[in-house]
Amino acid sequence: MDARTGLPVVGMVGAGQLARMTQQAAIPLGQSLRVLAVNADDGAALVCADVVLGDHRDLDALRRFATGCDVVTWDHEHVPNEHIRALAADGVVVHPGADALQYAQDKGLMRTRLSELGVPCPRWRRIGSREDLQSFGDEVGWPLVLKAARGGYDGKGVWVVDRPEDAAELLASGTELVGEEKVAIRRELAADVARSPFGQGATWPVVETVQQDGICVEVIAPAPSLPEDVADEAQQLALRIAGELGVTGVLAVELFETTDGRLLVNELAMRPHNSAHWTIEGSRTSQFEQHLRAVLDYPLGSTAPTARWTVMANLLGGPDDVEPKGIDERVHHFMAHFPDVKLHLYGKGMRPGRKVGHVTACGEDLEDLRARTRAAAEYLMNGGEL
Ligand SMILES: Nc1ncnc2c1ncn2[C@@H]1O[C@H](COP(=O)(O)OP(=O)(O)O)[C@@H](O)[C@H]1O
Ligand SMILES: [Mg+2]
Structure with a gap:
C-alpha cells in the first residue's frame, strides 16, 4: 500500500x-x-x-x-x-501466476494443454531429432514450421523449413523445438480478453493483425467482414482459455483464419499485447487500464468501441540514411499532415526493424484510415515526401 x-x-x-x-x-x-x-x-x-x-x-x-x-x-x-x-x-x-504463465512461456506446454482442452490448433509435435522431423514432415507435408519452445518473439524463433537438412544446425543447437504444419492462412486475428482473479471477464472486438516477416505491422479493429458468429466463437474461446488456464490480467489469443474458414490458435500472451494497442483510443477502457484493474481485482471497465473502426500501424525502425534525417523533423511534418492520427513513441533508439512506436486513427472510413496510418508510419520511419 x-x-x-x-x-x-x-x-x-x-x-x-x-x-x-x-x-x-x-x-x-x-x-x-x-x-x-x-x-x-x-x-x-x-x-x-x-x-x-x-x-x-x-x-x-x-x-x-x-x-x-x-x-x-x-x-x-x-x-x-x-x-x-x-x-x-x-x-x-x-498475476498472472506461474501455473497460467507457463503456457505463454513454453509453446510445447501450450500446445499440449490446448490439445487436451480440445482447442483447435495446427497439427504439431515436439521435435528432438532429425527422425522426429522427418516423420512429422511425412505426416503434415513440407514446408513446415519449426519454433523455439521458449524465448521467441516478433518471429525470432520461428523457421519455415523445406526439408530436414535445412534444420540440421538448429537441431544440433539443442534448442527445444516444436514443429507445426504450415497453415494455409487467409489472415491472422487476435481475440483479446481480460480476466480478474474474482473471475470477471471482458472481451474487446476480435481484430485482424497484419504480419510481415513474422512481425505485426497493422491491426484493424474490428476484423473486417468477420461473420458475427465466428467473432463470438473466437471471443468465447479466448474467455474459455482464460478460465481453464486461470489467467489473470489481459490474455491475447493469436489466431489463424485458414483459407477453408477454420479458426486455429497460434499462441497466447498473458500481458498487454500489440494486437490491442488500438484500445488506447479505440475503446472506452484500454488494455493497459484493464490489465491494471484485473491484476488489482477491481471490477473491469467497459470495452465498448469509441468509433466504427480503429486502425493501428506499428513504427518499425527504418534505414539510417532516411531523408529528412531527424525524427524530430519527421514528427513535425507528420503532425502537420495527419492532425487526427495519434502518435505513440516508446522512447527507444532507432534500429532497423525495431518496434519504436505506433500510430492510431479512429473513424468511419476504413480504407481512408488504413491509407493514412500506413502513410504516416511509412513517412515517420522511412522519410520521403508527404
Ligand atoms: N504453423 C504456422 N503456419 C503458418 N504460419 C505460421 C505458423 N506459425 C507461425 N506462423 C507465422 O509466424 C508468425 C510468428 O509466429 P508466432 O508463433 O506467433 O511467434 P512469435 O512468438 O515470434 O510471435 C505468426 O504470426 C505467423 O505469421
Ligand atoms: Mg506471435
Whole structure:
C-alpha cells in the first residue's frame, strides 16, 4: 500500500513499451507503477518514479523488487517460471501466476494443454531429432514450421523449413523445438480478453493483425467482414482459455483464419499485447487500464468501441540514411499532415526493424484510415515526401 495515497502498489517486471503504456494508464487511477528495469534508460524506466534496476532472471533482484508491491505482474514472458513460483511461495501476489504463465512461456506446454482442452490448433509435435522431423514432415507435408519452445518473439524463433537438412544446425543447437504444419492462412486475428482473479471477464472486438516477416505491422479493429458468429466463437474461446488456464490480467489469443474458414490458435500472451494497442483510443477502457484493474481485482471497465473502426500501424525502425534525417523533423511534418492520427513513441533508439512506436486513427472510413496510418508510419520511419 502506498502510505501517502492509500492505494495499492503494482509492480511490473520489465520496463519496455508495455510497462511504459501501463504507467500511462496508471496515472488517472492515482497510481504509479514500480518497474524492474534492466537498464535505466528502458522505455518505462524513463517515465516511472519508482524504478528498481535488476535482472528479471535473478531471484534476489525479483525479491528485492517485490518487497512493498501489493501485486506483481509482467511486461514480458522471460522471468523463469520457478522464480515466479518462489515469489508466490514468499507470499507475493503475482498475476498472472506461474501455473497460467507457463503456457505463454513454453509453446510445447501450450500446445499440449490446448490439445487436451480440445482447442483447435495446427497439427504439431515436439521435435528432438532429425527422425522426429522427418516423420512429422511425412505426416503434415513440407514446408513446415519449426519454433523455439521458449524465448521467441516478433518471429525470432520461428523457421519455415523445406526439408530436414535445412534444420540440421538448429537441431544440433539443442534448442527445444516444436514443429507445426504450415497453415494455409487467409489472415491472422487476435481475440483479446481480460480476466480478474474474482473471475470477471471482458472481451474487446476480435481484430485482424497484419504480419510481415513474422512481425505485426497493422491491426484493424474490428476484423473486417468477420461473420458475427465466428467473432463470438473466437471471443468465447479466448474467455474459455482464460478460465481453464486461470489467467489473470489481459490474455491475447493469436489466431489463424485458414483459407477453408477454420479458426486455429497460434499462441497466447498473458500481458498487454500489440494486437490491442488500438484500445488506447479505440475503446472506452484500454488494455493497459484493464490489465491494471484485473491484476488489482477491481471490477473491469467497459470495452465498448469509441468509433466504427480503429486502425493501428506499428513504427518499425527504418534505414539510417532516411531523408529528412531527424525524427524530430519527421514528427513535425507528420503532425502537420495527419492532425487526427495519434502518435505513440516508446522512447527507444532507432534500429532497423525495431518496434519504436505506433500510430492510431479512429473513424468511419476504413480504407481512408488504413491509407493514412500506413502513410504516416511509412513517412515517420522511412522519410520521403508527404
Ligand atoms: N504453423 C504456422 N503456419 C503458418 N504460419 C505460421 C505458423 N506459425 C507461425 N506462423 C507465422 O509466424 C508468425 C510468428 O509466429 P508466432 O508463433 O506467433 O511467434 P512469435 O512468438 O515470434 O510471435 C505468426 O504470426 C505467423 O505469421
Ligand atoms: Mg506471435
